[in-house]
Amino acid sequence: MTQLQPTAPEARPTTTATDIADQVREITARVLGIDPGRVAADADFVAGLGASSLDLVELIMAIEDSFGIEISDSAAEGIVTVGDLVAFVRSNVPVAPVA
Numbered sequence: 144m145t146q147l148q149p150t151a152p153e154a155r156p157t158t159t160a161t162d163i164a165d166q167v168r169e170i171t172a173r174v175l176g177i178d179p180g181r182v183a184a185d186a187d188f189v190a191g192l193g194a195s196s197l198d199l200v201e202l203i204m205a206i207e208d209s210f211g212i213e214i215s216d217s218a219a220e221g222i223v224t225v226g227d228l229v230a231f232v233r234s235n236v237p238v239a240p241v242a
Contacts, residue, residue, distance in 0.1 A: 160233055163210075167229045170209055174202045184226035191224075202228075210236050 164184075172179040175192055188194040194202070203214050206228065212235045214222075222228050 163232050163236060164229045166209060167206065167225065167232055170205050171202060171225060171228070174198060174205050182225055184224065184229065186225045187223055188225070189223075206232060212236060 168179060168182040171177075171182045171188075171192070175194055175198055177192060181192060186192050188199060188202070199219070203219050203222075206212070207214055210232055212232065214231065218231060222231055
């Protein structure tokens with residue numbers, strides 16, 4: 144069986160800022176097992192969405208896999224809300240201008 148290799152950042156298709164926000168919300172809801180409607184930009188992962196430290200590790204790993212990026216431990220410590228995570232991903236993934 145052939146093992147899949149991650150796509151190099153320059154080879155990945157660009158996405159729009161809206162796509163990134165939608166994907167982050169979807170991944171967050173799936174990992175935390177919550178209704179996607181609860182995943183607002185200002186929602187705090189721990190206080191607002193009830194995430195445990197293990198949930199946060201799983202979420203970071205899912206985001207890294209989905210977007211092909213790496214989130215350092217120090218960067219992860221500064222990500223408190225869904226909006227923080229969206230902003231981090233947007234700053235590390237090529238974004239196409241909205242037409």
